[in-house]
Amino acid sequence: MSRVLVTRPAGQGEALAARLRAAGHEPLLVPALRIEPLPLSGDHRRRLLDLDLYHAVFFVSANAARHALDAMADLWPQWPVGLHWLAVGESTAAEIRRAGLAPEYPRSGFNSEAVLALPCLADVAGKRILICRGDGGRDWLAARLRERDATVDVIPFYRRLPAPDRHCPDDIDTVMITSVEGWRALAGRIPARARVIAAGERVAAAVAADHAGPVVTAASAHDTDMLAALPG
The missing domain is CATH 3.40.50.10090 (Rossmann fold)
Structure with a gap:
């Protein structure tokens, strides 16, 4: 089981969190952005x-x-x-x-x-x-x-806009990032060892420019693609 940070805006990450939980992971909902x-x-x-x-x-x-x-x-x-x-x-x-x-x-x-x-x-x-x-x-x-x-x-x-309470626990294993703006809001707050799953090549390129740890490119920001990019 891995601890996965879901960074979608408030009210938009629950479905992904439920699927992560069903797959045996421990999701944590912390919005990177507010709308x-x-x-x-x-x-x-x-x-x-x-x-x-x-x-x-x-x-x-x-x-x-x-x-x-x-x-x-x-x-x-x-x-x-x-x-x-x-x-x-x-x-x-x-x-x-x-x-x-x-x-x-x-x-x-x-x-x-x-x-x-x-x-x-x-x-x-x-x-x-x-x-x-x-x-x-x-x-x-x-x-x-x-x-x-x-x-x-x-x-x-x-x-x-960056969510005022955005953060990343030190013991998180994986962080899911679905936009360049979301990454910018969290860059510098994510442990270097954490894996980042980025939605698409454009987001992955922005993450790789700042993050020393592993970066995995999901096919899209769709919940199914983000989940599929998470190693079993």
Whole structure:
């Protein structure tokens, strides 16, 4: 049995912790980040009022879907029809379903590259795409869609801040990191001997630059992939 630090934001790590416990590990939930909603600017509000003019809306995370859909519901008593509601993975798709909408998302990969391969994004020339994300998020997908001659709008709905009570016990065996921001919040607090499981190559590269101990790259931030990267 190993002690595993789960660093997802508050309220978002319980499912992973339950799976770790069922697999014989001892999970410890210590959020690295806290999520703070951002107010809508006048320009962003106007874009949401034009929601029915978009071809697709992409939510980069469950946090993005939760905060964006709440903001949209305040402006749209009935959802516009004909839009593609895109998610990066199952947890984000679940938030879309809770709003009564049908999500489209990759069944593997769980990243922007996999989302770009969705059929509804194959021919987007002249179409409008809305990306809902956190402040300072990755611009890769927006750049690729613009290369395909789409008009892309990006609205940040929240920001991630270091959690005030973040810490890492000295006797922890493994730390699970799902974002570069989460790593930055914890870097320097993790014992050098601890194994770090990083969600994807970009996060793993950020961890490896600062951490002297072993770094394992999970296929994605999906719970199944994070669990699969943990040695038995």
